[in-house]
Amino acid sequence: MxxxxxxxxxxxxxxxxxxxxxxxxxxxxxxxxxxxxxxxxxxxxxxxxxxxxxxxxxxxxxxxxxxxxxxxxxxxxxxxxxxxxNGLPNSEGEFHRRQRRLIQPVFHPARIASYATVMERHARALADSWHAGQVVAVDQTMNELALTTVVRTMFSRGLTATTVEEIKHCLPVLTGGILVRAFTPSLLDALPMSPNHRFDTAAKRLRAIIDALVTQYRRDAGGATHHDDLLSLLLNARDGSTGEAMDDTQIRDELTSFLFAGTASTGITLSWVFHELAHHPQAERRVRAEADEVTRTRAAGYDDLSSLAYTDRVLQETCRLRSVxxxxxxxxxxxxxxxxxxxxxxxxxxxxxxxHRDPRLFPRPGRFDPDRWLSGPGAPPRQAFIPFGAGSRKCIGDAFSWTEMSLTVATIAARWRLVPVPGHRVREVAAALVRPDALPMVVTPWGKQGG
Missing domain, CATH: 3.30.43.20 (Uridine Diphospho-n-acetylenolpyruvylglucosamine Reductase; domain 2)
Structure with missing residues (x-):
C-alpha cells in the first residue's frame, strides 16, 4: 500500500x-x-x-x-x-513535441559539422591572440568565446559590431539574475531596485535585438533559403504533418533559449577544464599530446572528434564535478x-x-579522474550521469556544446598551457551551473615545464 x-x-x-x-x-x-x-x-x-x-x-x-x-x-x-x-526549455505537452520535431534537424550531425568550422575558427583566433606571460581571466574569456561562437552560428549576416557588443552586455546580466528571479516571489519583480531595472532592461533589449534580426531576415528576399545559420534554418522549418512554420515570436523565443543554453554552460565548463588540467599535470600532458597528434598538420575539426578520446573523458569528468x-x-x-x-x-x-558527487555512484568523488570513464565493469552507471538531462527533455543542443568544447580544448592545448596565478584561490559559486568566482591564469608556452 x-x-x-x-x-x-x-x-x-x-x-x-x-x-x-x-x-x-x-x-x-x-x-x-x-x-x-x-x-x-x-x-x-x-x-x-x-x-x-x-x-x-x-x-x-x-x-x-x-x-x-x-x-x-x-x-x-x-x-x-x-x-x-515559450522556447523548448519552457514549453509543455504537444506543443513541446512539435517544436522539438521542428528544431531537431537544426542539430543534425551534418549541421553540427558545418557549425564546427565556426567553432574552430574562433578558438584558433583566441589562441593566436595570446602571448607568453599574458594573464587571462579564463572564466570571462571562455564565456565570451562561447557567446561569440553561438551568435555567429545563429546569425551569419546582419550583425554589426555594436549589436554583438550589446548582446555581450545583456546576456551576463540575465544569466546572473535569472536564478534569483526564478526563486523570488513575483511581487518583488516590480520593486524599483537597480537589479530589477538592469534585468528588465537587458531582457527588453535582447528581445528587441533578436526581433530586429528576424525581421531583417524575413525582409531580405531569399535570405532564409540560402544560408545555413540557425536563424535561416528555423525560418525554413516546417511541421511534417501540417506544413506549418514557426511565427516570429516563437523563433525569437527559441533563439533566446539557444543563446542561454549555448553560452553559460559551455563557457563555464571550459573554464573548469583548464582549471583542472592546470592542477593535474599528467592529464594536461595527455590532452596536449592528443591535441598535438591531431593538429600536427592542420587545425582540429569535426572529423577529428573520434581521435580526441582522452579529451572527451576530461570533459565528462569536468561535467561530473561541476554540474547543474x-x-x-x-x-x-x-x-x-x-x-x-x-x-x-x-x-x-x-x-x-x-x-554526480555521490560516493555510492562515483568512488572517490572529489578526485579528478578522467579514466573513470573508460568502458568496463568499473565505469559509472549510465543513469547516474545526466549533464544534459534525459528523456524527451534532454538538451537538444548537447552535441553542439560538446563539439565546441572538444575543439576549443584541442586547439588551445596544442598551443598553450594555462597556469594558475600564484596565490589565487579559486572558489565554487552556487549558480544555475556551479561556476568559478574568478579564474586568472597565465598563458605559458609548452616547453620543459610543460612536459
Missing part, C-alpha cells in the same frame, strides 16, 4: 517559517551534497513551500523518462517564461515514487551536482 508524503524524512536544519532557506543560503553546495544521507527522497522547505528532493538516479530517471508524462516543468520555468518565452546545481519539476498527475504516492501539484527537485 502506498505511503503518504508525510512519511518522507525532512532534511536537518529546518527553521520555523523560513524552512531550509537559511541552510541553503549559508552553504548551498554542502547542503545539497548532504541530502543523500537523509534518504532517497528528502523534504526540503523553501520557506513554506515543501519540495521533495530525489537523491538516487533511479528516481530521477522515473520523473525524467518513465513517468515524464505525469510531470511538468513547474514553478521555476513559469517564473522565467517572461524572459525565455538544481532542477525542479512538478507532478501534473499522480506519481508513486519509492512507495510514496504523490498527488498532482507536488514540487520535486534533484541536484545533478550532488548526484
Amino acid at each position: 502506498a505511503r503518504h508524503p508525510r512519511t518522507i524524512p525532512v532534511a536537518p536544519g529546518r527553521w520555523a517559517l523560513l524552512g531550509h532557506t537559511p541552510a541553503l543560503w549559508r552553504d548551498t553546495l554542502g547542503f545539497l551534497r548532504s541530502l543523500p544521507e537523509t534518504g532517497r527522497i528528502v523534504r526540503v522547505d523553501l520557506g513554506r513551500l515543501p519540495v521533495y528532493f530525489l537523491t538516487c538516479p533511479d528516481l530521477v530517471h522515473r520523473i525524467l523518462v518513465t513517468d515524464a508524462h505525469e510531470v511538468d516543468k513547474g514553478r521555476i520555468f513559469q517564473r522565467i517564461r517572461p524572459l525565455l518565452g 546545481l538544481l532542477i525542479m519539476r512538478r507532478t501534473s498527475g499522480p506519481v508513486t515514487l519509492d512507495g510514496v504516492r504523490l498527488p498532482p501539484g507536488v514540487n520535486l527537485a534533484f541536484s545533478p551536482y550532488s548526484l
